[in-house]
Amino acid sequence: MNSSVEPSELANKVFAGIKGGILPDGIKEENVIYFDSREESLNAVESGLADYGYGNTFSVAYYSLLNGYKNIITIPRGIEPREYGIAIKSDDLILVSILNKSIDLIDPNQLHAVILEASTKIDRKITFSMIMDEYWIEISISVGLVFSIILISFLYNLRTNKQLKLQNKKYEALAHISNEFFYQYDFTSDNFQVSYQGRELFNSESDLYKAISILKEALKNLDAENCNMNIRVPLENGEVKVLRSINYCVMDERKHIVSIIGKLSDISKEEAEKEDLLFKAQIDGLTCLYNAETTRKLISERLDFVGDGEQDAFILIDCDDFKEINDSYGHLTGNTVLKKLAEVLKAAFRKADIIGRIGGDDFCVYMMKIPSVDFVKQRFEGLDTPFVTVSTGIVLINEQCSFEEMFKKADEALYQAKGSGKGKVVIYEEKKGNRL
Structure with missing residues (x-):
């Protein structure tokens, strides 16, 4: 019933x-x-x-x-x-x-x-009401814990949002008193906001949007422990603007980046000055060729990667009787001769070849991936060197070796060339004697 x-x-x-x-x-x-x-x-x-x-x-x-x-x-x-x-x-x-x-x-x-x-003696059916009657205390505690976790997470996110709003107000105030590009990037919504003042860094809207696109891609791969970086933005007028990005990462409770607040500063002028100083540090002041230190560094880097089946050439060049020019006509004339020789070498060799002044009246050229020995010889045929002749020692490189080993072989070939007369070219050959 x-x-x-x-x-x-x-x-x-x-x-x-x-x-x-x-x-x-x-x-x-x-x-x-x-x-x-x-x-x-x-x-x-x-x-x-x-x-x-x-x-x-x-x-x-x-x-x-x-x-x-x-x-x-x-x-x-x-x-x-x-x-x-x-x-x-x-x-x-x-x-x-x-x-x-x-x-x-x-x-x-x-x-x-x-x-x-x-x-x-039967197996009873398990119903929801039976479970609730038996375990209602445990279930109530579990539901309470889950609800508490959700509530705490909500309150934490609410607090984080308030902190972000406060930080945004601070950055907005800074944006009004500076001419820097302030921005905020929200990872969740993929929303990117910029300050109005930042637009003045660019001459056109297209340049601005290009900078934002490049910056967004860079921020997606940002390391939270190393938030600052430089980006390069090609402009419509052909120039490249270098911008310094300084960032603050907002993290969630799992240490994941949820938002980035940062600023861009135009450091194009500083970067140009730095590159100019670096260029000057690598260049010989008289001839505008690579100096001895840079020449050695660039050639050594190449020697570490000479591959099987490839052939390079190292050419050591020395002016014949250059001391007599200095003694007879003075050092200014000698310097003019060296500068003219540098111009001739630049015109005779490829842009990819490493051309350097390694001291006094000594020059060198490193040619990568030459098709043949004749290709190297052709560089010297009809070489117009005003007021001076040059002796040349050449060594062919088919495998990895040290700079010292290569230079020693080229120096031996140069020594033989100078002993054979002026304006001679000698190619180094292992165990066969060098040949003119």
């Missing part, structure tokens, strides 16, 4: 019957709803679809334990006489007779207890 129904008021209540079953005395047909099984009739009473029903002790106990009914109460009506038997699949009548006689010999109370015990 449903727990909401009074036992004394069943006259016009809905009865849960079983299809094919016999209605108990006093039950009106119009008050009956039929179900396919005992379990369905009990479910109907549990849900309130029906008000009450009848069932034997064993089936009611079985389904009550199985489904965990909460809205059904049972009221004993009386003890009905029952007969019990064991069904078997085979048609062995003798076996059936033996089993039934065995049952008849069991005490009725003992038999009733055995059947009741067997009917209650």
Whole structure:
């Protein structure tokens, strides 16, 4: 019977019957709803679809334990006489007779207890209400913890947003009193904001948008521990603007960058001055060729990467009787001769070749990936060196070697060239003697 129904008021209540079953005395047909099984009739009473029903002790106990009914109460009506038997699949009548006689010999109370015990040994269905009844304290604590974590995270994000707004106000104030490019980049929304003053760094809107695009790509790969960097922006007029990016990274609780606030300063002039100083540090002041230190450095770097099947050439050049020019015409004339020789070498060799003055009237050229020895010789054919002739020692490089090894071989070839007369060219050959 449903727990909401009074036992004394069943006259016009809905009865849960079983299809094919016999209605108990006093039950009106119009008050009956039929179900396919005992379990369905009990479910109907549990849900309130029906008000009450009848069932034997064993089936009611079985389904009550199985489904965990909460809205059904049972009221004993009386003890009905029952007969019990064991069904078997085979048609062995003798076996059936033996089993039934065995049952008849069991005490009725003992038999009733055995059947009741067997009917209650079942695997109960686990329902949400059963779980809540059993673990409502643990579930409540877990839900409370999850809610607390969400609330704390929300409050933390709210606080972070307030901090960002405060920082933005500070940067806006700085933007009004400076001519620097202030910006904020939000990683989540991919939103990039710039200060109005920053637009004055560029001559056109297209240059501004190009700078923003380059900066955004650089910020996406930014290292939180090294936030500052330089970017180079090609302008419409062909110039390149160098900008210094100084950044502050806003991190979340997992130490991930969520936003970057920074500024750009135009350091093009400073970078140009720095590059000019670097260039001057690498160049010989008289001839505008590479100086000895830079020449050695560049050639050594190339020697470390000479590949199989490649052939380079190192050329050592010395002016013949240059001391006589200085003694006869003075050092100013000697310097003029050296400058003219440098111009001739620049015109004769490729732009990719390393040409340097390594001291006094000594010059060298390093040619990378030459097609043949004749290609090197052709550089000296018709070489117009005013007021002076030059002696030349050449060494071919087919494998990695040190600068010292290479220079020593070229120096040997140069020594032989000078000993053979003025304006001679000697190519170094291993164990064969050098050849003119």
